[in-house]
Amino acid sequence: MAVKAILSRMTLLDGVIIAxxxxxxxxxxxxxxxRQEGSRVVVERDGKVLFAAALDEEREIAFAGPVGETxxxxxxxxxxxxxxxxxxxxxxxxxxxxxxxxxxxxxxNRLLIRIEGNDKGRERAYDVISR
Amino acid sequence: xxxxxxxxxxxxxxVAAAVFGIRQWTSSRPQELRESRILMDxxxxxxxxxxxxxxxxxxxxxxxxxxxxxxxxxxxFREGSDPRRLAAVTGAELAPExxxxxxxxxxxxxxxxxxxxxxxxxxxxxxxxxxxxxxxxEPEEIREALVGSGADALRLEGRRLTKKLAxxxxxxxxxxxxxxxxxAIEVLRRAGIRHAVVNAGGDLRLLGDRNGQPWRIAVQHPRxxxxxxxxxxxxxxxVVTSGDYERFFEKDGVRYHHLFDPRTGYPARASQSVTVLxxxxxxxxxxxxxxxxxxxxxxxxxxxxxxxxxGLIVGSDGRPATTAGFEKRIEWR
Numbered sequence: 461m462a463v464k465a466i467l468s469r470m471t472l473l474d475g476v477i478i479a480x481x482x483x484x485x486x487x488x489x490x491x492x493x494x495r496q497e498g499s500r501v502v503v504e505r506d507g508k509v510l511f512a513a514a515l516d517e518e519r520e521i522a523f524a525g526p527v528g529e530t531x532x533x534x535x536x537x538x539x540x541x542x543x544x545x546x547x548x549x550x551x552x553x554x555x556x557x558x559x560x561x562x563x564x565x566x567x568x569n570r571l572l573i574r575i576e577g578n579d580k581g582r583e584r585a586y587d588v589i590s591r
Numbered sequence: 592x593x594x595x596x597x598x599x600x601x602x603x604x605x606v607a608a609a610v611f612g613i614r615q616w617t618s619s620r621p622q623e624l625r626e627s628r629i630l631m632d633x634x635x636x637x638x639x640x641x642x643x644x645x646x647x648x649x650x651x652x653x654x655x656x657x658x659x660x661x662x663x664x665x666x667x668f669r670e671g672s673d674p675r676r677l678a679a680v681t682g683a684e685l686a687p688e689x690x691x692x693x694x695x696x697x698x699x700x701x702x703x704x705x706x707x708x709x710x711x712x713x714x715x716x717x718x719x720x721x722x723x724x725x726x727x728x729e730p731e732e733i734r735e736a737l738v739g740s741g742a743d744a745l746r747l748e749g750r751r752l753t754k755k756l757a758x759x760x761x762x763x764x765x766x767x768x769x770x771x772x773x774x775a776i777e778v779l780r781r782a783g784i785r786h787a788v789v790n791a792g793g794d795l796r797l798l799g800d801r802n803g804q805p806w807r808i809a810v811q812h813p814r815x816x817x818x819x820x821x822x823x824x825x826x827x828x829x830v831v832t833s834g835d836y837e838r839f840f841e842k843d844g845v846r847y848h849h850l851f852d853p854r855t856g857y858p859a860r861a862s863q864s865v866t867v868l869x870x871x872x873x874x875x876x877x878x879x880x881x882x883x884x885x886x887x888x889x890x891x892x893x894x895x896x897x898x899x900x901x902g903l904i905v906g907s908d909g910r911p912a913t914t915a916g917f918e919k920r921i922e923w924r
Contacts, residue, residue, distance in 0.1 A: 477600050484607050507628055507655075550838075559817070563627075565634045572627060572634055586822055587801060588638075590832040590866060591793035591811035 499560060501539045503532065504572045515539065515558070515575065525569030532573060539573060541566065561589060624648065628655050631662050631768050633792030637775065640786040641802050650782035654775035654789065661774050664688055665767035667712060667760075674712070674761040682753040690750040692763055692770050692873065697747060699766075699877040703893050705742035707881035708853035712760025714740065720849045725840040727847060733856035740853065769831060769876030772796045776872075789872075793832055796872040800826035810921070811836075813864035813905050820903070820911060821923040825868065831875035833883045834864035850883050861886025863905040868917065870899050878902070887912040 503511040503523065510523065515537050522531045528545025538556040544566055551566035560577025577584065622643045627636040635658060637651045664686050667674040673689040685693065699707045713736040717728045728736075739756035746753045754761070768791050775789045776796050787798040788806065797806050805824040812818035813834045823830065835858065839848035852859040865883040869875035878900060882890030887906040894902040894914055901917040913921070 474597060474600065477597070477604060481600070481604055481607065484604075484611065488611070504627065507626055555816075563634050565629055567629055567632055570629055572629055574627070574634075586807040586809035586819070588788055588790050588795055588806065589793060589809045589811055589819070590795060590823075590830045591834065591837070 499537075499558075499575055499577045501532075501534055502574045502576050504574065505570050510571075512576075523569070523571055525566070525571060527568045530566045530569045530571055539575065540564070541573070544569065560584065624651065626651050626655075630655065630658050631666070631771060631791060633768075635775075635792070636788075636790045637779075638788045638790070639779070639784050642784055642786075646782070647784065650779050650784050653782065654778040657774045657778045658771040658791075661688060661767065661771040665692065665763045665770070667762060667764075674763060677752065677754065677761050679757060680754075681757045682751060685750050685752050687750060688770070688774075689763075690747065690752070692766055693745065693747050693752060693761075695873055696763070696766050696877055697745060699874070699881055700742045702896060703878075703881035703885060705853055706884040706893075707765065707877050708740060708742065709761055709763060709766070710740035710744045710754075710759050711851055711853060712762035713737075713758070714851055714853075714856055715762060715764070715849075716760075718847075718851070720838055720840065720847065725842070725847070727842055737853075737856050742853075765880040766873055766877045768792075768794060769829070769872035769874070772829070772872035793837075794830070794872060794876060796829040797825065797827055810866050810903065811864070812924075814909065819924050820905070821921040823868070823920050824922065825920055828868050828870065829872035829875040830866065830868055831872060831879045832864060832866040833879040835862070835883075836864070850880060852884050859884040859886075861907055862890065863907060863909060865890065865902060865904045866917075867894065867900065867902040868920070869897070869901075874900065 499515045500512055501515050502509055515534060518535050520531060520533045522529045530544040531542045533540055533542045538558045540556040541551040541564055544551050546566055546568040551564050554564045557564055557575050560575055563572060563574045565572050622641060624639045624643050624647050627634055637654055639647050639651060663669050664672055666672050673685050677683050696709045717732045717736045719725065739759040744755040744759045772789045772791050773796060776798050779787050779798055785799045786802055789796050805826050808823040808825060808830050809819040810821055811832060812820050813836050833850060835846060835848040835850060839846050848858045850859050862883045865879045867875040867879040878894060882893055882902060882904055885893060887904040890904045891912060891914055894900050901914045903911055903913045903917050905911045
């Protein structure tokens with residue numbers, strides 16, 4: 461009965477205000493949900509993104525290039541090159557990456573594998589790494 | 592019965608709007624444009640702050656193209672480059688850019704007593720640090736590769752370079768990347784960009800500050816991949832780090848890396864890593880290599896002789912030593 465009584469006293473403006481409030485609450489949940497999303501692994505060639513995926517999804521994927529295939533593995537929130545048809549295997553020896561901004565490059569196959577952190581919500585302590 | 596209270600609702604709405612607004616405002620970052628390319632055997636990333644859209648994108652594209660142009664002029668692995676043209680002759684007229692690089696290189700070479708050396712092309716060939724499988728050359732091969740190299744092996748008059756021997760092999764690996772970074776910064780500056788970073792595999796130069804704040808540059812720990820030595824708060828400077836952890840292989844428990852001591856022909860053993868701050872990336876690049884070879888004591892003395900240059904040298908024992916100005920700019924971890 462109480463609900464009915466309140467509804468009977470509501471005007472159109474009340475309805476609008478309540479709708480806006482509900483929308484604001486909805487948006488907050490959506491934005492919070494986005495912020496909890498993990499980092500991503502991004503694969504680029506010549507400045508173009510070939511592939512991108514969440515770092516917490518395990519997968520193996522091979523990319524064909526000028527000198528053959530380069531296989532990327534994502535496991536335990538880390539990315540690494542498992543094998544590559546290039547001559548020197550520098551990309552394989554570069555090991556695992558997981559931090560925002562870290563990368564592995566396979567120069568002969570012109571592949572760049574990068575970790576992109578989700579730093580929209582949390583402030584990073586640095587802009588660039590000198591190494 | 593619950594009263595239906597519009598003022599309370601409006602107040603709630605106002606509070607929600609204020610909270611949301613404050614969060615957006617405090618977490619708001621300046622607009623950022625970030626692009627990367629594989630260039631000069633590494634990943635080059637250009638970040639521009641406070642400018643977006645077509646003009647900024649165009650400027651970044653032009654900066655990448657400038658680096659490509661410099662790579663084509665200076666890389667031994669490019670057909671028609673100056674080092675390649677010089678391969679079989681004792682002298683040649685250089686492109687103005689190459690002459691500028693070699694002029695500064697010779698200055699650093701002289702100041703460091705030959706610790707910085709642009710004539711190690713043959714030595715790098717016999718070592719093939721990045722080969723598969725890597726191997727340690729015989730002492731005889733190393734001695735042979737050093738013939739015709741050294742601080743006195745090159746003479747530059749105007750744009751004409753003369754080599755001591757025809758077999759002297761010019762390698763600009765330790766300095767051309769810095770020059771290319773400087774070139775990219777110049778292109779961005781001329782395009783009206785005021786805040787940017789050009790980062791070539793961890794060697795970088797900053798244009799301006801980070802929208803009123805200093806840039807925060809983390810310095811890699813030479814032995815722990817997941818750790819930083821500290822954080823530099825700086826603007827408008829170049830930062831170059833050279834370390835034995837960048838390109839190396841291990842054999843019988845010994846680490847063989849890509850920074851050679853020109854006196855011995857073997858990887859230099861006095862340091863684990865060196866970080867140099869200078870006004871140009873070219874100077875920082877050359878000095879970082881020289882200081883790495885010299886080690887903490889002589890290396891810091893070398894850096895102190897160049898005005899506006901500061902540095903950090905982690906010795907072979909893992910202990911960091913810095914110039915006075917560097918100490919003031921770093922927050923240790």
